[in-house]
Amino acid sequence: MSEHTTEVIVGAGVLAAAIGFVVYAGQISGYSGASTTYPLEASFRSLEGVSVGTDVRLAGVKVGSVTDVELNPETYRADTTVSLDAGIEIPDDSAIIIASEGLLGGNFVEIVPGGSPFFYEPGDTIDDTQGAISLVSLLLKFVSGSSE
Numbered sequence: 682m683s684e685h686t687t688e689v690i691v692g693a694g695v696l697a698a699a700i701g702f703v704v705y706a707g708q709i710s711g712y713s714g715a716s717t718t719y720p721l722e723a724s725f726r727s728l729e730g731v732s733v734g735t736d737v738r739l740a741g742v743k744v745g746s747v748t749d750v751e752l753n754p755e756t757y758r759a760d761t762t763v764s765l766d767a768g769i770e771i772p773d774d775s776a777i778i779i780a781s782e783g784l785l786g787g788n789f790v791e792i793v794p795g796g797s798p799f800f801y802e803p804g805d806t807i808d809d810t811q812g813a814i815s816l817v818s819l820l821l822k823f824v825s826g827s828s829e
Contacts, residue, residue: 718745718764719803723777727812728759730788731779737763737790738780744769747790759812763790772797776809788813 728750737745745765753760765771774795781788801807 717767719767720748720762720764721771721777721801722804722806723761723763723810724753724756724758724806725761725779725810725812726758728761728779729813730781731761731790731813735787735789737765737792739769739771739792739794744792761790770800771807773799773801773805774809775801775807776811777807778811779813781814 731747731750733747733750735747736743737747745763747761748764749762751760752758763777771792772795774797776793776795778791778793779788780791
């Protein structure tokens with residue numbers, strides 16, 4: 682009987698460890714099944730370095746992620762959908778830009794809040810956008826001495 686008891690205890694310990702790893706992996710990846718979000722739309726001239734899953738930040742804090750990117754065949758712009766945490770209200774005169782983490786870092790989407798007392802509703806479009814700035818083109822302009 683003691684052999685079966687030992688096997689049950691060891692099995693329960695292994696099962697508890699496996700559940701702990703799954704919970705830990707979910708926390709590290711940022712997955713939480715109960716979170717609610719709302720979508721906002723934006724259209725960028727250049728979305729270089731940004732794809733589905735890229736962070737959306739406000740004051741350096743992650744408040745959402747990019748959920749959809751499509752090329753608009755009429756305007757040749759990247760139509761983008763971002764999902765923001767439900768508790769975050771964005772003033773309706775805010776800007777959304779593609780920012781870089783540094784010379785070697787990746788790009789992310791940053792929301793620059795405005796001062797309006799009115800807020801975007803789910804599904805609204807942010808009109809004030811600034812696309813990605815290519816570091817290579819900036820360096821070429823600097824080296825060639827171009828003022829454009």
